[in-house]
Amino acid sequence: xxxxxxxxxxxxxxxxxxxxxxxxxxxxxxxxxxxxxxxxxxxxxxxxxxxxxxxxxxxxxxxxxxxxxxxxxxxxxxxxxxxxxxxxxxxxxxxxxxxxxxxxxxxxxxxxxxxxxxxxxxxxxxxxxxxxxxxxxxxxxxxxxxxxxxxxxxxxxxxxxxxxxxxxxxxxxxxxxxxxxxxxxxxxxxxxxxxxxxxxxxxxxxxxxxxxxxxxxxxxxxxxxxxxxxxxxxxxxxxxxxxxxxxxxxxxxxxxxxxxxxxxxxxxxxxxxxxxxxxxxxxxxxxxxxxxxxxxxxxxxxxxxxxxx
Amino acid sequence: xxxxxxxxxxxxxxxxxxxxxxxxxxxxxxxxxxxxxxxxxxxxxxxxxxxxxxxxxxxxxxxxxxxxxxxxxxxxxxxxxxxxxxxxxxxxxxxxxxxxxxxxxxxxxxxxxxxxxxxxxxxxxxxxxxxxxxxxxxxxxxxxxxxxxxxxxxxxxxxxxxxxxxxxxxxxxxxxxxxxxxxxxxxxxxxxxxxxxxxxxxxxxxxxxxxxxxxxxxxxxxxxxxxxxxxxxxxxxxxxxxxxxxxxxxxxxxxxxxxxxxxxxxx
Numbered sequence: 001x002x003x004x005x006x007x008x009x010x011x012x013x014x015x016x017x018x019x020x021x022x023x024x025x026x027x028x029x030x031x032x033x034x035x036x037x038x039x040x041x042x043x044x045x046x047x048x049x050x051x052x053x054x055x056x057x058x059x060x061x062x063x064x065x066x067x068x069x070x071x072x073x074x075x076x077x078x079x080x081x082x083x084x085x086x087x088x089x090x091x092x093x094x095x096x097x098x099x100x101x102x103x104x105x106x107x108x109x110x111x112x113x114x115x116x117x118x119x120x121x122x123x124x125x126x127x128x129x130x131x132x133x134x135x136x137x138x139x140x141x142x143x144x145x146x147x148x149x150x151x152x153x154x155x156x157x158x159x160x161x162x163x164x165x166x167x168x169x170x171x172x173x174x175x176x177x178x179x180x181x182x183x184x185x186x187x188x189x190x191x192x193x194x195x196x197x198x199x200x201x202x203x204x205x206x207x208x209x210x211x212x213x214x215x216x217x218x219x220x221x222x223x224x225x226x227x228x229x230x231x232x233x234x235x236x237x238x239x240x241x242x243x244x245x246x247x248x249x250x251x252x253x254x255x256x257x258x259x260x261x262x263x264x265x266x267x268x269x270x271x272x273x274x275x276x277x278x279x280x281x282x283x284x285x286x287x288x289x290x291x292x293x294x295x296x297x298x299x300x301x302x303x304x305x306x307x308x309x
Numbered sequence: 310x311x312x313x314x315x316x317x318x319x320x321x322x323x324x325x326x327x328x329x330x331x332x333x334x335x336x337x338x339x340x341x342x343x344x345x346x347x348x349x350x351x352x353x354x355x356x357x358x359x360x361x362x363x364x365x366x367x368x369x370x371x372x373x374x375x376x377x378x379x380x381x382x383x384x385x386x387x388x389x390x391x392x393x394x395x396x397x398x399x400x401x402x403x404x405x406x407x408x409x410x411x412x413x414x415x416x417x418x419x420x421x422x423x424x425x426x427x428x429x430x431x432x433x434x435x436x437x438x439x440x441x442x443x444x445x446x447x448x449x450x451x452x453x454x455x456x457x458x459x460x461x462x463x464x465x466x467x468x469x470x471x472x473x474x475x476x477x478x479x480x481x482x483x484x485x486x487x488x489x490x491x492x493x494x495x496x497x498x499x500x501x502x503x504x505x506x507x508x509x510x511x512x513x514x515x516x517x518x519x520x521x522x523x524x525x526x527x528x529x530x531x532x533x534x535x536x537x538x539x540x541x542x543x544x545x546x547x548x549x550x551x552x553x554x555x556x557x558x559x560x561x562x563x564x565x566x567x568x569x570x571x572x573x574x575x576x
Binding site: 022025026028029030032033034036037038039040041043044047057110111113114116117118120121127129131132133134135136138139140141142143144145146147148149150151153155157160187190240241244245247248249250251254255265268269272278281282285288289293296297 | 313314316317318320321323324325327328329330331332334335338345348386387388390391393394398401403406407409410411412413414416417418419420421424425426428429431432435450451453454457511514515517518522532535536539540543547548551554555558559562563566570
């Protein structure tokens with residue numbers, strides 16, 4: 001006798017029945033990613049261990065068949081020892097870290113109140129307010145960085161205004177320093193902080209806060225004890241989304257920073273294009289990945305998995 | 310009960326001013342007659358005229374649009390396939406690697422992506438003689454890999470909150486899987502495909518770092534041109550060019566936003 005459960009047992013999804021097409025569907029994107037995403041990084045590892053030479057391409061091959069049919073593998077750690085011993089690279093790492101940390105913190109200070117206020121706004125206005133957050137994010141990265149040159153330069157809008165009002169007598173040195181770089185990064189990455197915080201704050205049940213008020217909790221105290229802890233996950237996610245690209249940023253320090261503003265992205269660029277030292281550029285990329293990118297990716301995945309469970 | 314407090318309104322005003330002041334300044338000064346970028350003299354559209362007579366610019370714009378439209382089309386196809394794979398095929402070999410690879414470009418700094426992809430092309434060239442030189446093709450391939458990740462995010466979100474029973478019903482009524490995909494799934498996710506296309510287009514049109522690594526002699530994209538002219542000094546022509554770009558990109562993002570919004574409202 002068949003039980004009703006047997007009849008009602010959910011059928012296998014039709015996607016999983018698609019055995020032939022299934023392999024085909026997976027193969028396309030998988031091949032593409034393997035070819036143009038995985039292989040490039042394996043090659044970066046390989047080239048970082050090669051010897052830098054004056055040639056085209058400017059590195060010595062890692063593997064070589066000698067005349068006696070012996071496979072020679074020459075691992076050269078020169079790039080890594082240079083990174084470790086030359087204080088120039090250490091200060092580039094410290095410089096990137098400092099600017100990225102200050103930028104992330106500033107994004108949080110500006111972004112959290114904005115996300116919070118959008119959630120409080122009437123539902124009719126919310127889509128528009130959100131669109132207004134996303135819009136500058138898409139209006140060309142270069143234009144947004146360029147705009148700050150016009151605002152911050154010695155004859156720029158801000159200095160002209162402050163001189164005109166009489167607050168300052170001499171124009172302030174606002175451009176071409178790490179202050180300008182920080183402003184540029186905060187400006188460009190602010191939506192990355194606001195959007196995750198908004199989506200979490202939006203889902204917090206107002207009943208929690210009402211219960212707290214009913215029990216006599218003051219608004220500020222309930223904000224700190226209820227809202228902030230509930231949105232901690234979003235604060236962390238937003239901070240990662242700002243911090244990670246900020247560390248490797250090239251365009252912003254190049255256009256707004258001083259020539260001596262050291263950041264990893266810029267150092268990598270000049271090792272590659274100006275010094276033609278490809279192994280060193282590759283080693284720099286790898287160290288950046290291992291120290292700044294991969295730990296955060298793993299952390300993020302770990303968090304996502306926790307959320308699913 | 311929800312209503313905005315005074316501090317809330319203040320933080321919104323300050324925040325939006327911060328977001329829009331720089332862009333508005335660029336737009337205003339693009340209509341400035343003076344050669345000095347930040348000193349207003351009087352209204353003029355002569356910098357827009359100067360753009361028309363600028364020779365190499367048109368070729369660069371053309372190359373950029375070519376790269377961006379090829380990128381967007383390929384990224385939508387591959388990103389959608391990837392989303393279908395991740396959302397509908399729960400178990401397959403190498404799933405963890407696949408999900409890592411698809412989302413890696415979202416967090417990778419551009420300098421590293423550009424460098425890595427270039428190393429691959431250099432190695433390929435040594436081994437099999439392809440690609441013979443770097444230019445539009447190599448830039449497009451790298452942009453597709455990057456944009457695919459964003460298309461994947463958009464389409465995956467859509468597929469996830471999508472009622473599977475419609476697919477099952479069609480299948481029970483005897484439709485072939487491919488037909489189910491084309492007739493039922495595709496029309497339902499079409500707005501997110503359009504949004505993904507515009508997103509990929511905007512991303513490609515915005516990139517300077519990856520394009521610089523992967524371009525060869527004779528292949529310059531619009532962002533590369535703007536980047537080098539900003540480095541040489543600020544000029545009112547860049548203000549005009551920037552204003553046009555802001556106009557184009559803002560329009561496409563608004564269309565994408567409206568598409569996504571309509572879709573959410575309908576379901």
